[in-house]
Amino acid sequence: MDHLPRFTAAAVQAAPVYLDPAATVDKAVALIAEAAAHGAGLVVFPEAFVPGYPYWNWTMNPVQGSPWFERLQRSSVDIPGPHVDALREAARRYGIVLVIGVNERAPHSLGVLYNTLLTIGADGALLGVHRKLVPTWAEKLTWTGGDGSSLVVHPTPIGPLGALACGENTNTLARFTLLAQGELVHASCYIALPVAPADYDMADAIAVRTAAHSFEGKVFSVVACSTISPEIVDTLAGDDEELRQQFTRPRSALSGVFGPDGRPVTDPLVDDEGIVYAEIDLARCIRPRQMHDITGHYNRFDVFRLEVDNRPRTPVTFTAPPTAPATPTPTPASEEDA
Numbered sequence: 001m002d003h004l005p006r007f008t009a010a011a012v013q014a015a016p017v018y019l020d021p022a023a024t025v026d027k028a029v030a031l032i033a034e035a036a037a038h039g040a041g042l043v044v045f046p047e048a049f050v051p052g053y054p055y056w057n058w059t060m061n062p063v064q065g066s067p068w069f070e071r072l073q074r075s076s077v078d079i080p081g082p083h084v085d086a087l088r089e090a091a092r093r094y095g096i097v098l099v100i101g102v103n104e105r106a107p108h109s110l111g112v113l114y115n116t117l118l119t120i121g122a123d124g125a126l127l128g129v130h131r132k133l134v135p136t137w138a139e140k141l142t143w144t145g146g147d148g149s150s151l152v153v154h155p156t157p158i159g160p161l162g163a164l165a166c167g168e169n170t171n172t173l174a175r176f177t178l179l180a181q182g183e184l185v186h187a188s189c190y191i192a193l194p195v196a197p198a199d200y201d202m203a204d205a206i207a208v209r210t211a212a213h214s215f216e217g218k219v220f221s222v223v224a225c226s227t228i229s230p231e232i233v234d235t236l237a238g239d240d241e242e243l244r245q246q247f248t249r250p251r252s253a254l255s256g257v258f259g260p261d262g263r264p265v266t267d268p269l270v271d272d273e274g275i276v277y278a279e280i281d282l283a284r285c286i287r288p289r290q291m292h293d294i295t296g297h298y299n300r301f302d303v304f305r306l307e308v309d310n311r312p313r314t315p316v317t318f319t320a321p322p323t324a325p326a327t328p329t330p331t332p333a334s335e336e337d338a
Contacts, residue, residue, distance in 0.1 A: 004282035007041035007158045009185075009222045011276040013255035013269050014046070015229035019075045021051040025083050028100060029090040031275065036094035038277055041122075042158045045100035046226035047132075047165045047189040048115055050083060051075045052103075053226065055236050057138035058195035059243060069142060076103040076113055079129055084118065092124030097156045099163050099187040099224075104131070106144070108315055115143045117163045117189055119154055127154045128163070133174060136167040147313040153181035159282050163187035169209045177308050179217040180295045184282050186213055190225040192253035192271075194246055203254040203270050215262030217295075218288040220280050225253040227273050260285045 012031050017023035028045060035043045047053070054072055056065040077083045083102070091098040098120040106112035115135060119128035131146025151174060153162045162178035162185075169175065169188050178186065188210055193202045206223060214221045228247050237243035256268030257278035265278040292298045 004184075004285070005041075005157065005159050006279070006281045006283075008039045009158075009220070009257050009278050009280050010035035010038065010040035010043045011222050011224045011255040011257060011269075011278075012043060012045045013225055013227055013253060013276070014049075014273050015227045015232060016049050016052040018052045018229070018232050018235055019071055021075050021077060021083050024050045024052070025086050029086065032090045032094055032096060032098065035275055035277075036096050038275070040096055040277065042097045042161075042185065042187075042222060042280075043099075044187045044189065044222045044224040045098075046224050047101040047117070047191050048103055049100055049226060050077055050102040052232070053191040054139070054142040055195060055232070055247075057141045059236065059246075062141055065141060072103060072142065073105065073110065073113060076105045077116075078105055078107075079116070079118075080126075084126065087118065088120050088124040088126060091120040091122060095122050097122050097158050097161065099161075099189065099222075101165060101189045104129075112144045113142055114146060115139070115165055116146075117165055117187070119161065119163055119187075121154075122157055127156070128152055130163055130165070132165040132168060133171070134167070148177075148308050148310045149312040151177045151308060151310065153178055153183045156185075158280075159184045161185045161187065163189065166190045169213060173306060175213055175217070176294070176306060179219070180306070182295075183217065184219050184285055185280070186217070186219050186221040188213070188221055188223040190223065190253070190255075192226050192228050194228060194249035194252040196252075201251050203251040203268075206254040207256075207264075207268065210256075210258045211262040214258040214260055216292075218260040218285050218292065220260060220265075220282070220285070221258045222278075223255055223258070223268075225255045227253050227271065260288050 056068040104114040104116035115132035117130040130150035135143040153160045160182045162183040210221045210223045233247045257265040
């Protein structure tokens, strides 16, 4: 590769307009415009940004959370659909590559929602629809797991781009699958997690995971995390003071850009809304690989082998196209009269 891109990356740390997909997409479009005005060529948004994360899974039992699941289902995104079209148009209009998390409705079942990352090209083309492979812990009450068909690295103007959602960034084999396809830019999409166990520092966890992938793969990672707005606190905690304190817990979010040495390119943003900008020069990925290239000389492919089943999974497979119902033969008028 004679030319390795240089560009500005933007990691968006923001809260959705909770459970309102149209308003959240409008907010996303405004943030895309802001990032583009600062010269961004890549804009990365949080996981499940449209229309928000199902925090009730962590604070309610499944019966209490069931009406909230219905609310989320009714406000989730269809692919294709108008909300995705608006995001595609924004990427095209501002000439940026976009990664953004959505709650995706399944076309075949009202009970299936996916935690989905959209990758959209600078021309507005929908390059990738990645469904989180394994929902984490309490998330299994809401999301269905995806399949291996979307573990794809996309060629883009800013370089070979891959993306994973939140806990997937601890999945060594999923990460290696992207690295082995030539990934040089990695989008890590997270949610703020103030409802984690008391001894869990989400900001540190995000930083450790992001640094690990960047250092191991010698790639740039752009990590974007959501925040908890007062609206989300009011909606989910109400008058419960214990929950309100939990939802306002510090160090629940971190966003930023990490280089191929595992270090932040610029200071990450913790908890507050904002956009982190950083200059990325993919040529910086070359020299570190002379030391460690885990998808090349620093591996033993005669000893280790990873096989990925990338076939799309569907609830039913037909061995032949379904037969259309026979069309009744019209009876001639003369026979009817007889």
